Amino acid sequence: MLATLCLVSFSFPILWAQTLISCSYKSLCQKALLSGNDIVLHCDHKAALWYFSSILGENIFLLNSWPNIKKLPGGSLQLTKPQPSQAGLFRCEDSANALIVEYEIDFQDATTLHITHKDLGQKPLQNETLNLGGEVFIFTHWEPWQDCNRCEEPGERKRLGYCYVEEPPEKPMPCWLYLRDEKVQYSRLRPEMQVERCLVPCDPGKEIKQPFFIYDIYQLGKLTNHMWLTCPLASIYR
Template sequence: MLAALCLVSFSFPMLWAQTFISCSYKSQCQQALLSGNDIVLRCDHKKALWYFSSIIGENMVLLNSRPNIKKLPGGSLQLSDPQPSQAGLFRCEDDANGLLVEYEIDFQDATTLHITHKDLGQEPLQNETLKLGGEVLVFTHWKPWQDCNRCGEPGERKRLGYCYVEEPLETPMPCRLYLRDEKVQYSRLRPEMQVEGCFVPCDPDKEIQQPFFIFDIYQLGKLTNPMWLTCPLASIYR
């Protein structure tokens, strides 16, 4: 009988299962995010109606039956495994068609993620100039470093960077929101992730005891065929 090498179980903290994106009341917010990672667009209205228009300028359509989109009881919109093709404008209205909030989102392709480790001397992508009628600057807009993944011992932390375009004297925009339906084959137009080592002391006051739910257990052996293991509700944002 084949001896098992290990048992792999998947669990997650129940209170941190969702990544919420918020925007001020009656405002429009532009956001770059990564494809394949679940998010919730916040709209606090129980009778909210959600509309969508793609980045190529199609008419707004009511979001009522999409396989990976679900309106939550409080009115917010949950997107599971969003894809680059779903980049565009998400508009939340009340039942009298009044604007509540708008999100213009560029879901940048996670499969093209450029990953570097700072402590290994690996360099992130450099700023470059792209000619589209005039010259524009393509650069990475870095988010803050996330928390260290361990305490009391050496660990690692990461930060995400998104592709942005800036025209002279203009406000920078996420790349696909700027390009819209422009067909550009350019390897610099992709997101990044940078990793570095970290060490932080443990702080008992910040330790939160949360219940965990085990989704599944896999038994792996020497003759196990290659497998793709997915952790439900895992997110690169945490």
């Protein structure tokens, strides 16, 4: 007998589902993010031109050929499932080539994510030192805990941590923005996620209005031995 599978899809793209990264006017902002999770780099200029230079030191070039990028109507840049190979400098300019904003992004490899559960006694990665012609300090820069996934009953919450390098007296920076084209094979150079139990009251003020859904039903045929399911609004940042 054929099995049936109910899949959910949206009838229109939803911008608020994207994680928005913003930076002050004419500033350079460094950021570590996870690969494979959609983001939007903010640039408030309708005629914006986006340029890119990778961490490998390539010459800067106009972004117009990557299949996973899209310039939004307001000028911001949407990246769908960005990869570690796309780490580098994203520069937004106006039509006169004047700088509006710059982002230096380290897309850390989500496939190497170190996951631990705090309440199971599992430990996050330890701080370490690495000799690169001089000692540098490697540590995890943790983001705040995200919201509990349930209310009025036991749930879980998570926080993300990114690999950072510190070489005093310089400020810490994301690992691969520091290492760039340095050939280093070291298991400590990876992002983390930590999970813990939580119990919180329900807050009606946090309820959000759900968009319109389309429900489709597909049948798995006899020759189908696997299927890949995609959740359109899924993001590790929420």
